[in-house]
Amino acid sequence: MSAPYLIVDAHEDLAYNALSLGRDPRLSAKQIRTREPDHPKGGIATVGLDDFLAANMRVIFATIYVSPAGGSNTPGKTYKTAEEANALGQEQLAYYALLAGDPRISLITTRADLQRVVESTTPRIGLVLLMEGADPIIEPRDAPMWYEGGVRIIGPAWSQTRYCGGTGKPGPLTELGKELMHEMSRAGFILDTSHMAEESFFQALDLFEGTVIASHSNTRKYVPTDRQLSDEMIKALVKRDAVIGAVFFNQFLKYQWRQNGADKKAVTFATVIEHMKHICDLAGDATHCGIGTDFDGGFGMEATPDEIDTAADLSKFADALSGAGFVDDQVRGIMGGNWLRILERGLPE
Secondary structure, X not given: OOOXXXXXXXXXXXXXXXXXXXXXXXXXXXXXXXXXOOOOOOXXXXXXXXXXXXXXXXXXXXXXXXXXXXXXXXOOOEEOOHHHHHHHHHHHHHHHHHHOOOOOEEEOOOHHHHHHHHHOOOOOEEEEEEEEOOOXXXXXXXXXXXXXXXXXXXXXXXXXXXXXXXXXXXXXXXXXXXXXXXXXXXXXXXXXOOOEOHHHHHHHHHHOOOOEEEOOOXXXXXXXXXXXXXXXXXXXXXXOOOOEEEOOOHHHHOOOOOOOOOOHHHOOHHHHHHHHHHHHHHHOOXXXXXXXXXXXXXXXXXXXXXXXXXXXXXHHHHHHHHHOOOOHHHHHHHHHHHHHHHHHHHOOO
16 A cells, blocks of 8 residues: 555534434544444444544544434434524534544644644644534624634535525525625635535625635536536636545445445445546546545445445545556645645635
């Protein structure tokens, strides 16, 4: 195996899984598995701190995700009002502050924080907080309070929110959504376009002035659903020098995977690379591809590519990229360097 590459994973639901499933991310995935039934909610655990460190993962975009009532089959508390969403989001924000009490974990809110994590001689994990679905923000003018609390990235949608159309719920930015784009620009947030409906997506790019990403999205060419990115969306992201994080969820990698028998072996690292190569073909280079696994994001190990047992196996993806013809600088970029470029641009000093 090649020398370990620094890994950045742009999407992990650590707080949600801790507070809704009782999964302590400071444990290893295998320790978590011993505590759970044979068929746990959310699938077989894949992530844990030891697994991240074994893969040489140094930075994670850790989400604040709250689930709307009636809109999800995932376990845990749900919300019906903006105030309820706010309370659940604040609970997760407080959890990350607690998690950062572990000497192996820290919060990244500035470029200096990022540099300390990346250059640390003792491997540690830095968390960049990402709000997935903006309903916890009661009013657009409240966005700066979340920035002061440590959140650096906002994705306005999951499904439909008060701010915009989302997965399975097409539609434009609402008036609140348009206001939010301006508030996010002023405050210095990074915009995450994953889950945004296509109409909302293009409106947001017109209105938002800062750094843009798609933390966890694959290509519509291979999985033709509104959850993935069309070629037009990918080209628009490339124009903004965005990075797109590949989701390691088999259903988002191989069309109708569940309907065809949900065979884990039917999806491999080569399937992930197929999506990445399409982005590279559209962009003309490999600087817009990254990793956004969404491990344990409502699915478990059984729904990840065949090579994955725990997050520790993500280190093997570098060799798969090399074997697919990517040169060392491109591999280094995809594994983490491209996301570091985004953070160096999007974070304050």
